[in-house]
Amino acid sequence: MSLSKDELAARVAADIAPGSYVNLGIGQPTAVADHLTREQGVVLHTENGMLGMGPLAHGAEIDPDLTNAGKQPVTELPGAAYFHHADSFAMMRGGHLDVCVLGAFQVSVRGDLANWHTGAPDAIPAVGGAMDLAIGAKQVFVMMTLLAKDGTPKLVRECTYPLTGLGCVTRVYSDLAVIDVGPGGASVVEAFGVDSEELGALLHLDL
Amino acid sequence: MSLSKDELAARVAADIAPGSYVNLGIGQPTAVADHLTREQGVVLHTENGMLGMGPLAHGAEIDPDLTNAGKQPVTELPGAAYFHHADSFAMMRGGHLDVCVLGAFQVSVRGDLANWHTGAPDAIPAVGGAMDLAIGAKQVFVMMTLLAKDGTPKLVRECTYPLTGLGCVTRVYSDLAVIDVGPGGASVVEAFGVDSEELGALLHLDL
Amino acid sequence: MSAVLCDDVDEAVAGIQDGSTVLVSGFGMAGMPVDLIDALIRQGARDLTVVSNNAGNGDTGLAALLAEGRVRKVICSFPRQSDSWVFDRLYREGRVELEVVPQGTLAERMRAAGAGIGAFYCPTGVGTPLAEGKETREIDGRTYVLELPLAGDVALIGAHRADRIGNLVYRRTARNFGPVMATAATTVVVQVREVVEVGALDPEAVVTPSIYVDRVVVA
Amino acid sequence: MSAVLCDDVDEAVAGIQDGSTVLVSGFGMAGMPVDLIDALIRQGARDLTVVSNNAGNGDTGLAALLAEGRVRKVICSFPRQSDSWVFDRLYREGRVELEVVPQGTLAERMRAAGAGIGAFYCPTGVGTPLAEGKETREIDGRTYVLELPLAGDVALIGAHRADRIGNLVYRRTARNFGPVMATAATTVVVQVREVVEVGALDPEAVVTPSIYVDRVVVA
Numbered sequence: 055m056s057l058s059k060d061e062l063a064a065r066v067a068a069d070i071a072p073g074s075y076v077n078l079g080i081g082q083p084t085a086v087a088d089h090l091t092r093e094q095g096v097v098l099h100t101e102n103g104m105l106g107m108g109p110l111a112h113g114a115e116i117d118p119d120l121t122n123a124g125k126q127p128v129t130e131l132p133g134a135a136y137f138h139h140a141d142s143f144a145m146m147r148g149g150h151l152d153v154c155v156l157g158a159f160q161v162s163v164r165g166d167l168a169n170w171h172t173g174a175p176d177a178i179p180a181v182g183g184a185m186d187l188a189i190g191a192k193q194v195f196v197m198m199t200l201l202a203k204d205g206t207p208k209l210v211r212e213c214t215y216p217l218t219g220l221g222c223v224t225r226v227y228s229d230l231a232v233i234d235v236g237p238g239g240a241s242v243v244e245a246f247g248v249d250s251e252e253l254g255a256l257l258h259l260d261l
Numbered sequence: 262m263s264l265s266k267d268e269l270a271a272r273v274a275a276d277i278a279p280g281s282y283v284n285l286g287i288g289q290p291t292a293v294a295d296h297l298t299r300e301q302g303v304v305l306h307t308e309n310g311m312l313g314m315g316p317l318a319h320g321a322e323i324d325p326d327l328t329n330a331g332k333q334p335v336t337e338l339p340g341a342a343y344f345h346h347a348d349s350f351a352m353m354r355g356g357h358l359d360v361c362v363l364g365a366f367q368v369s370v371r372g373d374l375a376n377w378h379t380g381a382p383d384a385i386p387a388v389g390g391a392m393d394l395a396i397g398a399k400q401v402f403v404m405m406t407l408l409a410k411d412g413t414p415k416l417v418r419e420c421t422y423p424l425t426g427l428g429c430v431t432r433v434y435s436d437l438a439v440i441d442v443g444p445g446g447a448s449v450v451e452a453f454g455v456d457s458e459e460l461g462a463l464l465h466l467d468l
Numbered sequence: 469m470s471a472v473l474c475d476d477v478d479e480a481v482a483g484i485q486d487g488s489t490v491l492v493s494g495f496g497m498a499g500m501p502v503d504l505i506d507a508l509i510r511q512g513a514r515d516l517t518v519v520s521n522n523a524g525n526g527d528t529g530l531a532a533l534l535a536e537g538r539v540r541k542v543i544c545s546f547p548r549q550s551d552s553w554v555f556d557r558l559y560r561e562g563r564v565e566l567e568v569v570p571q572g573t574l575a576e577r578m579r580a581a582g583a584g585i586g587a588f589y590c591p592t593g594v595g596t597p598l599a600e601g602k603e604t605r606e607i608d609g610r611t612y613v614l615e616l617p618l619a620g621d622v623a624l625i626g627a628h629r630a631d632r633i634g635n636l637v638y639r640r641t642a643r644n645f646g647p648v649m650a651t652a653a654t655t656v657v658v659q660v661r662e663v664v665e666v667g668a669l670d671p672e673a674v675v676t677p678s679i680y681v682d683r684v685v686v687a
Numbered sequence: 688m689s690a691v692l693c694d695d696v697d698e699a700v701a702g703i704q705d706g707s708t709v710l711v712s713g714f715g716m717a718g719m720p721v722d723l724i725d726a727l728i729r730q731g732a733r734d735l736t737v738v739s740n741n742a743g744n745g746d747t748g749l750a751a752l753l754a755e756g757r758v759r760k761v762i763c764s765f766p767r768q769s770d771s772w773v774f775d776r777l778y779r780e781g782r783v784e785l786e787v788v789p790q791g792t793l794a795e796r797m798r799a800a801g802a803g804i805g806a807f808y809c810p811t812g813v814g815t816p817l818a819e820g821k822e823t824r825e826i827d828g829r830t831y832v833l834e835l836p837l838a839g840d841v842a843l844i845g846a847h848r849a850d851r852i853g854n855l856v857y858r859r860t861a862r863n864f865g866p867v868m869a870t871a872a873t874t875v876v877v878q879v880r881e882v883v884e885v886g887a888l889d890p891e892a893v894v895t896p897s898i899y900v901d902r903v904v905v906a
Contacts, residue, residue: 073689119642125496132886135893138647140579143572147803180548186572220595280470326861332715339667342674345866350791354584387767393791427814586808586831612805673892
């Protein structure tokens, strides 16, 4: 059976090594936080300048001076630290984060990532920290559905959308399969309710 | 009459604009601090990571965690701030200090500075922060005797000692005269007990 | 030079010239110097280049400055937001230029300006449309793109607390771009919630030392 | 990965390989991780490259490591001091290599390594013997010299206080190179005077966030 979004988030969370420093991108990756256990001791980074980010803030907890990268109010955990933007992105660019989890429009079998721009001619370009996140972490996980709503594959031989980063993604977590990508191409780690041949047919790839 | 070291330090201190941020190099420039008045509100920087440095520490004031760039124990004034070496030298290199006062072996009429190395073949090279200080401050003052002990001029057409920085010195304060240097060459601001002609003869320069 | 305590925000933004590059701190509303921007709108400088993470939200602050037609160019990482309709309209009408810079590169380019670095080789954006036309270089087996410093004539910064000589502390993630922008502009104007006596801030916890600050106002 | 609290300094320096580049914090004795250096002497790694501001004082610490013949090369800004007789002798005997780097460039090269910057153009040292053989470039009318990152396999750092996950604070000018070196080495080992509970350090005043720290020991 294919995985629900929530099951997928749990699968990603289970793959994060205890004690890791992790950045969860805006959108679906945020849900991974709900599945991290206290025993894992994972420390969350938010690129607007914090380590030790806690869950979303509600009611009286809300502090306009404390938000995540999606500008939502969040909370602070014991052991947190604040830093400015140059220091925060130095931390990312310098490869100090263990894992970063991102959404994507497309990922190539070599790990190229497209997740910032649809390429639509009238779209206003806006990149934020997407390119910094893509190239910085030791491991870059992508969470996405394997097929777009119209059935076209999102894991592709070559990205057709404008790129966010070259060869940066290490693993794709999708509803149908977990797939490693990189210099050696794509290889299925685990499939959910389909076999490699069916996956290959869906994606027009040899897997 | 030529100026004593103490009179020279007082002359430099009087030329520092109120509210300036100032780095005083190791050696003779340190004496400038004794002539800065409280009303001047000058804030002293030490490149090992502090603004708001106070006088040398004595007796029970001595704290091994608080030293100046010469590794002498110093004190902290109200309004001080500490920062690490990359931030401290970014402050210098970025041109944020108003004045830096340095010693010198030689200064050229165009403002080249030689103050880190005698060029002796057996000397062990050691530069410290000399080159960073030379190129960083908005104004670089040099304090020195105008002649070496053997009578050779220290303000010269071209430095023969290894350089610390190119065209970086703005003004030379010496026992015999205050002399501006720079792209337009040397010009006497004030002479002490000699006239420009005598100075020119001593230095083998047209002044 | 020592920072000046201003009586009001209009005094704090006095003298900003037409054609200036203005760095504006904040990430969303956190750290945004709202009152200084309002004062800049009253002050009247035109033909501005604004450097900020975003390009205005709703109809106030940066959006209001844009709506007044006072901004020639926006340099930012993320202009497009759910409530960036003012920027969106001006951009589509061709009435404002846009330079999109990856968020970390934006911060690092300002750091370089403040730190006297002439240029730097950055791995971010290599192989993407944002690196098109830029010089690249392979160093130790990795490809980098050359990035230039980004300096401001003026920085408008929102901080939490200042002492009377201009040392600053921020609060939580509102710190964001403030400390970097403070190093990168000729004139640094800061709005704070409170000014305290000299000596009241912990010297170990000062984030922006007073040397970077020119004008402070409580707002 | 989370920092490990070590029982003693020997455990803290275990596994340092022959041929490693070791970053050593401190400016004079302030911030110098004396006990970690003593442990490194006992640990036995040879053929080391040591990066530090100075090249040892007296007969202890770095000087003792040098005297044991364990250092192949010193990269520093200021080797020559009144009490640097150990280094002076080895250098004159041709038994240790020396690379002299301006102090700010030394710090900035380590920052670049920690920040993922491939190289940077620096104005310091242009036209001097220390820029000889280096690539130069004119940018916006000023000449700069190209400087490369300087990374360590190991950093040995002296800090004031850590919490149990490795957040660090320093004390006064003993901060110096510690925070920069912590970003620039694969394995970061820190000696502190005290370890406190998680939550006991002010998050606004943490200087080195725990992400940079691998091993902590009280000494």
